[in-house]
Amino acid sequence: MSILVVGSVALDTIETPFAKREDALGGSAMYFSIGASFFSDVRLVGVVGTDFPEDAIALLRKHNVDITGLQQVEGKTFRWSGRYHMDMNRRDTLDTQLNVLEEFSPVIPDTYQSTDFLFLANIHPTLQLDVLSQVPEPEYVITDTMNLWIDTTLDDLWKVIKQTDIMLMSDSEIRQLTGETNLLIAGKQLLEKGPGYVIIKKGEHGAMLVDAEGVFFAPGFPVEDIVDPTGAGDVFAAGLVGYLDKVGAVTDKTLRQAVIYGSTLASFNVEDFSLDRLKTLTMGEIKERYRMFKQITQFESE
Numbered sequence: 001m002s003i004l005v006v007g008s009v010a011l012d013t014i015e016t017p018f019a020k021r022e023d024a025l026g027g028s029a030m031y032f033s034i035g036a037s038f039f040s041d042v043r044l045v046g047v048v049g050t051d052f053p054e055d056a057i058a059l060l061r062k063h064n065v066d067i068t069g070l071q072q073v074e075g076k077t078f079r080w081s082g083r084y085h086m087d088m089n090r091r092d093t094l095d096t097q098l099n100v101l102e103e104f105s106p107v108i109p110d111t112y113q114s115t116d117f118l119f120l121a122n123i124h125p126t127l128q129l130d131v132l133s134q135v136p137e138p139e140y141v142i143t144d145t146m147n148l149w150i151d152t153t154l155d156d157l158w159k160v161i162k163q164t165d166i167m168l169m170s171d172s173e174i175r176q177l178t179g180e181t182n183l184l185i186a187g188k189q190l191l192e193k194g195p196g197y198v199i200i201k202k203g204e205h206g207a208m209l210v211d212a213e214g215v216f217f218a219p220g221f222p223v224e225d226i227v228d229p230t231g232a233g234d235v236f237a238a239g240l241v242g243y244l245d246k247v248g249a250v251t252d253k254t255l256r257q258a259v260i261y262g263s264t265l266a267s268f269n270v271e272d273f274s275l276d277r278l279k280t281l282t283m284g285e286i287k288e289r290y291r292m293f294k295q296i297t298q299f300e301s302e
């Protein structure tokens, strides 16, 4: 099986209360591709400028990410800059420069046509719709978004959600989208709009899966030294979708396992800036932490 992802490929400037990094590799599709490559074959659709570093391309190649659909065009790569608060669940966007993303028109290469899992990473909903129209009948569509699109492009976002099987949203985004403060009710409301599953990401507090049967909850894996939370949501999605594609089935059991793999992978990503932790990560480390998840959540009922 294989996964197709469309999203941003970026150079980020990140400030935490303790450190700052400029022009660090990032972007929703970049984080997702490297994360999901631990589980399955990934095909990337995106755009970069002529300033995009060679070693970033080499990193994608090293992780066997198919970059036939990554366009390199004249101009500057998309840039985003954010600053985290002392509570690192909170951050402010300082600057967004669309650059080559402004004129981006996604083209799905012929070799990408048979896609089982289509991941619409955070990018303009109009581009997400464009990709949806070009990929014939993917088995599962998984979508991520951000508050900006709820503010500015709501109609198209709803069109994407209608065609989505698994919707990923942060707690603040789903509250904003539904106008409902209770997350369980908000999740159920979104289920009525199309998706069979809604996964609500709660930063370091974990993730909640809501479906017609009820809820499943995964805590965030306790990490002592959180260096940079950027991309945690994309890497959560990578563990989730990567694992589902690897097992090739979406059932109650595999979805719960996938949520834990998502939380596991995200917990590694926050341990260093940018994609630095994923660069050294091994499947052995992922499996070990996945097993520890069971240990920290199990208890005797009597």
Ligand code: AMP
Pocket: 007, 008, 010, 011, 012, 025, 026, 027, 028, 079, 080, 096, 122, 123, 124, 148, 229, 230, 231, 232, 233, 234, 235
């Ligand atoms: P996350 O921390 O999971 O929300 O993802 C952070 C990534 O989202 C960063 O690497 C940014 O480059 C990327 N990003 C931020 N704003 C946008 C945007 N408007 N469109 C696409 N990607 C974005």
